[in-house]
Amino acid sequence: MSGERRRATGRSRRRGAEGTPGPGGLPRAGAGRRAAGTPGPVLRAVGLARSFGQDESLVWAVGGMDLDVPAGQTLAVTGPSGCGKSTLLQLLGGLDRPTEGEVWLGGRRIDRLRERALARLRRRAVGFVFQDFHLMDELSAAQNVELPALLAGASPPAARRRAAALLDRVGLAARARHLPAQLSGGQRQRVAIARALVNEPLVVLADEPTGNLDSAATHDILRLFDELRAAGQTLVLVTHDERVAATADRVVSLRDGLPADDTRLDGVGNGGGAGNLDGPGGPDGPDGVDGMPDVDGGAGRGNGAGFGLDALLHWED
Amino acid sequence: MQDVVLALLVKEPSHGYDLRRRLAAALGPLGGTLNAGQIYVTLTRLEKAGLVVREREETPVRGPRRKVYALTAAGRERVAAWLAESPGPGAEVTAVHLKLVAAAESGLADPLALVDARRRELLRSLAEAQRAALAHDTDSEAGLLLEGIALRLQADLRWLEACRRTWSARTPRGRGGGDG
Incomplete structure (x- = not known):
């Protein structure tokens, strides 16, 4: 069925800005890991659970989740507010500790690390991107990007070089000396993404990264994420925006702290089996309900076939 | 009808x-x-x-x-x-709604299963639209069309979320699923 798709549209594996593979550019380690196809997920959660409150007011924000994020995957976690998606991200990034279960990052269990070791690991191995940017107001864009590199032990010249390359990468080379207040929301978020990348993290965790942005700025950020993905960066996005989620390789929907659905999107637009139009049963389907799409989340392959965009064109003449 | x-x-x-x-x-x-x-x-x-x-x-x-x-x-x-x-990507809200009602009324299919299946289909369509949109300038003609398609699919997905809430509150009597 893949042969029938003529256009290889969709996901561009191109690097957006050619000629900027500089030293501090995109994570080399990430690309290497992906090419080597190292087994084992970058990020793994086992029976992960987090409760708040006690007794009658006890609430399970995350209710016992297993999750594997392989190297190079962009995972989107969606769901209504209060479904536990932000808590999940905090647990995965070591910003919060689980009530039960385990978190593994780069093959290492992190949920039991002591605070100092955890902080060190976070700094080096995790890049965070937040909805409201979390930039230091009194520091320039470049200084904001340099800071985590310096904290992780990079020399000032090395930190400067990396920050310059990353700001160039996110299209803000000309704004390096601007303070956050002098930048638009979209520009600030691009600075925050550059900052998240400065220590070449194993994974970037983004919590509603486009939540405060207009559609044009959202478009820029999504393009940037797409370039990161093309470069092999592992990325976990928490979002309530279906359009943001749809740019991921995989979408996990949470309800009440548990995954309610897990949809793979990595074949879409690549001729990889998505977009074939023969839906279940076809026009004059076979007898009976056996062809019913079944609920089972898991695979989502057989019945999850989407519609090609061409199905939206009704050409009549 | x-x-x-x-x-x-x-x-x-x-x-x-x-x-x-x-x-x-x-x-x-x-x-x-x-x-x-x-x-x-x-x-x-x-x-x-x-x-x-x-x-x-x-x-x-x-x-x-x-x-x-x-x-x-x-x-x-x-x-x-x-x-x-499948009702197809461009199906009107009314058509999808009637199908869900029909599923529940007939007991021949589980409305929630239909909602989930459609959600996955639309998500894949949206993925295709979004990926195409990212490859186009927002102010090009093609980009404008893709924006419209993506917004429409997003609206459908949000409505399906509402469908999921309502139908799951309404179908405690077990999934229809098989043969009514």
């Missing part, structure tokens, strides 16, 4: 007036223009196609006799096939 009418007959035979009432309840103000005449036209066509049979004439306590229609095996097969068929 033929398929919806068939679906309403799965559980038990019924007459046009009752079918109209149930359709009107599902359609709210959109069903305001439905009249019994239209339903009978549809029923007559279905009868000619061998999908329903006029079973017997019910004698009510008062009022006119009503023609009661029952589903044939072929009619049942057709409903099942229709329910199993």
